[in-house]
Amino acid sequence: MSTATAVPVAPSVTARSVWHRSRGLLLALLLLVVTGVVLAALQSNEQHGRLDPRSADRTGSRALAQLLAARGVDTQVVTTSEEAAAATGPNTTLLIAEPDLLTAPQLTGLRTATAHTPGRIVLVAPGTAALDTFTPGVTTESAARPSALRPACSLPAARRAGTAVLGGLGYLTPDRTADRCYRSHGLPTLLRLPAPGAGRDTVLLGSPDFLYNRHLAERGNASLALQLLGEHKHLVWYLPSLSDSASDPSTPQDADQRGFLDLLPSGWSWGLLQLAFAAAFAALWRARRLGPLVPERLPVTVPAAETTEGHARLYEQAHARDRASAVLRAATRTRLAPLIGVPPTHAHTPDVLLPAVHAHLTAAPTVEPDLHSLLFGPTPADDKALVQLADQLDALKTSIVSQERHAPREHPDR
Numbered sequence: 001m002s003t004a005t006a007v008p009v010a011p012s013v014t015a016r017s018v019w020h021r022s023r024g025l026l027l028a029l030l031l032l033v034v035t036g037v038v039l040a041a042l043q044s045n046e047q048h049g050r051l052d053p054r055s056a057d058r059t060g061s062r063a064l065a066q067l068l069a070a071r072g073v074d075t076q077v078v079t080t081s082e083e084a085a086a087a088t089g090p091n092t093t094l095l096i097a098e099p100d101l102l103t104a105p106q107l108t109g110l111r112t113a114t115a116h117t118p119g120r121i122v123l124v125a126p127g128t129a130a131l132d133t134f135t136p137g138v139t140t141e142s143a144a145r146p147s148a149l150r151p152a153c154s155l156p157a158a159r160r161a162g163t164a165v166l167g168g169l170g171y172l173t174p175d176r177t178a179d180r181c182y183r184s185h186g187l188p189t190l191l192r193l194p195a196p197g198a199g200r201d202t203v204l205l206g207s208p209d210f211l212y213n214r215h216l217a218e219r220g221n222a223s224l225a226l227q228l229l230g231e232h233k234h235l236v237w238y239l240p241s242l243s244d245s246a247s248d249p250s251t252p253q254d255a256d257q258r259g260f261l262d263l264l265p266s267g268w269s270w271g272l273l274q275l276a277f278a279a280a281f282a283a284l285w286r287a288r289r290l291g292p293l294v295p296e297r298l299p300v301t302v303p304a305a306e307t308t309e310g311h312a313r314l315y316e317q318a319h320a321r322d323r324a325s326a327v328l329r330a331a332t333r334t335r336l337a338p339l340i341g342v343p344p345t346h347a348h349t350p351d352v353l354l355p356a357v358h359a360h361l362t363a364a365p366t367v368e369p370d371l372h373s374l375l376f377g378p379t380p381a382d383d384k385a386l387v388q389l390a391d392q393l394d395a396l397k398t399s400i401v402s403q404e405r406h407a408p409r410e411h412p413d414r
Helices: 015-047 062-070 081-087 104-114 128-134 156-161 221-229 253-257 266-286 304-317 321-339 350-360 371-376 383-406
Strands: 074-078 092-096 119-124 139-142 147-149 164-166 169-172 179-184 187-193 200-205 234-238
Touching (some): 015 266, 062 074, 074 081, 081 092, 104 128, 119 128, 128 139, 147 179, 156 179, 156 221, 164 179, 164 221, 169 187, 304 321, 321 371, 321 383, 350 371, 350 383, 371 383
Antiparallel strands (some): 139 169, 147 164, 179 187, 187 200
């Protein structure tokens, strides 16, 4: 007696099944992108236009530039050390917004270009390198956070301005002629060194907060800023930028040929490494079953009902309605073929199987009439449709089995 074997049917891949399988990873990537965009937006809002006299942001200095223009002071914005040296002539004020971003040759070049002309140099929160170049002998220490401080010195500009927002860095100098103002924890956060001969006097600021748009209208900030930067009719506002490297003689000739990875901040490399580990762990987590299922000899006898239920739960967990419906239809076709006289080799051929099923269902009007959709149809849209398909297949098999049992049989003559 021959036993019919089921022909495997390739499950159809639908957009719904692909979505169910990949939605977790897609949602995680979306969350990562949204978090990065939000953090970048928050940080850019804080740092965009910092100390830029053209910026109206909270940390910009556009309000101060407009007040200086109203007093007849011409503000020229430069972004390279060469431009700053060329624009700083006699009786001008040079403001260096970020002196710590400059290299030693750039600092030396600016010092040489401005050493023998009258005027003023204002350094905003300079570190050790800038101090060694412009004010030898001056050292810096960390003071308190910027806050409202009283001048407590004899500098006319500070006495007229009164209380102002200063702090940040404090400066120490052995020069007894220096003006030490706005002390925080005993350290002056505004230090003015008189001009040597016909040169320029130097003003060191421990914090740029009183120059910002958001603090300019507070206390005596505007008065102090106008007096320090408006001493001369021409103000050169130097904002160091990335283009400074082109004018720096210490920069290698091939520095502008760096690759894309060289331009990324150092912290991004660690972030990419963490993402690589996360992707590897996610791949291991999703690849718990390596390869397809293979039959093997079990050490114990497992009831068929338990095996069927286990397969059903796996299909349900994976939302594999396509594979489950294909298995149900293939099993039904395999069982119906011998009952209706169809050879096992044609059990999965619609042109052969469907007419035979129709011929055996002429007296069963309650059975689903669309046999092609029932036995060879598309994947059910949801779990409810899958359960309904199973019930209809079972009803079809039961109807044909019942007809075969009640069919009259011919007895041979004895």
